[in-house]
Amino acid sequence: MKLEIQSLSKVYPNGNKALDEVSLHIESGMFGLLGPNGAGKSTLMRKLVTLLEPSSGKVLIDGLDISEHRDDVRKMLGYLPQDFRFFSNLTTYEFLDYGARLSGMRESKIRKNAVDQMLETVGLYEARDRKANKLSGGMKRRLGIAQALINDPRIIIVDEPTTGLDPEERIRFRNLLSTISSRDVIIILSTHIVADISSTCKNMALLSNGKLAYNSTPENLIDTARGKIWQMQVNSDEMDRVGSLFPVTTTIPNDEGWEIEVVADDPSPFKGIQVEPNLEHAYVYFMDKHSNNKIIDIE
Numbered sequence: 001m002k003l004e005i006q007s008l009s010k011v012y013p014n015g016n017k018a019l020d021e022v023s024l025h026i027e028s029g030m031f032g033l034l035g036p037n038g039a040g041k042s043t044l045m046r047k048l049v050t051l052l053e054p055s056s057g058k059v060l061i062d063g064l065d066i067s068e069h070r071d072d073v074r075k076m077l078g079y080l081p082q083d084f085r086f087f088s089n090l091t092t093y094e095f096l097d098y099g100a101r102l103s104g105m106r107e108s109k110i111r112k113n114a115v116d117q118m119l120e121t122v123g124l125y126e127a128r129d130r131k132a133n134k135l136s137g138g139m140k141r142r143l144g145i146a147q148a149l150i151n152d153p154r155i156i157i158v159d160e161p162t163t164g165l166d167p168e169e170r171i172r173f174r175n176l177l178s179t180i181s182s183r184d185v186i187i188i189l190s191t192h193i194v195a196d197i198s199s200t201c202k203n204m205a206l207l208s209n210g211k212l213a214y215n216s217t218p219e220n221l222i223d224t225a226r227g228k229i230w231q232m233q234v235n236s237d238e239m240d241r242v243g244s245l246f247p248v249t250t251t252i253p254n255d256e257g258w259e260i261e262v263v264a265d266d267p268s269p270f271k272g273i274q275v276e277p278n279l280e281h282a283y284v285y286f287m288d289k290h291s292n293n294k295i296i297d298i299e
Helices: 041-048 070-076 092-102 108-121 137-149 167-180 194-198 218-223 236-245 279-291
Strands: 002-011 017-027 029-034 056-061 077-080 155-159 186-191 203-208 211-216 229-234 248-254 257-263
Touching: 002 041, 017 041, 017 056, 017 186, 017 203, 029 041, 029 194, 041 155, 041 186, 070 077, 077 137, 092 108, 092 137, 108 137, 137 155, 137 167, 155 167, 167 186, 167 194, 186 194, 194 279, 203 218, 203 279, 211 218, 211 279, 218 279, 229 236, 236 248, 236 257, 248 279, 257 279
Parallel strands: 017 211, 029 186, 029 203, 077 155, 155 186
Antiparallel strands: 002 017, 002 056, 203 211, 229 257, 248 257
């Protein structure tokens, strides 16, 4: 399974350039799309699921141009949008059954078995008769992913899937996606939550102001921040000054003031101890450099 994004741009009537010559090559497995709010992630997702026409460029799925083969492409897709809503009068079962029919499952017996199995898979079978709009936030997101998966799509696109979920639900959601990714499918996880990428994705891209700023592995991005993460102890007065000079990623209060971690090539005039970076550190370091028009080239 291959997805090719070729020089994709989107300019809205008000002149806002949401995407600027974005090119990506994505194969089977979990792919992370990371970036701050407003980076262009949702615009790209809406194009990939054929809900938006680009200003220029194209998207190919196994060689099919999605603008020219819209119906064929939609049969391959499963989509969980960021703003996922329900019909207030439908139960959990009825909503998923409705989604299954929309996905092309016409035979009632096959559809019933598929819906029951999917409700079991996402842990909602016991809530099958509950009104969908009365579910908890985590259960609603699970129902959302269930409707995206109900007809075994080849490409699954999830937009900010763990926003607002508690830690247990986020872990459950990521584990479910990781299990599915073992098949010959593409899963694109679009998020601004770094932990969702670091724990699930072998490859990733980073969008900034509509442009592709990075495209490689999480490990390579982490490598860019080695020697750039510093742990230090500061008092309250120093804390304000440090925050004005460097991005601060961690703050822990203690009896002497604050134990903090900062991102810096050189933390002078403060003294610090270098610590091993994680993906969040690397993301902050990369974006800080990118915002200053210092693009980091990574092999």
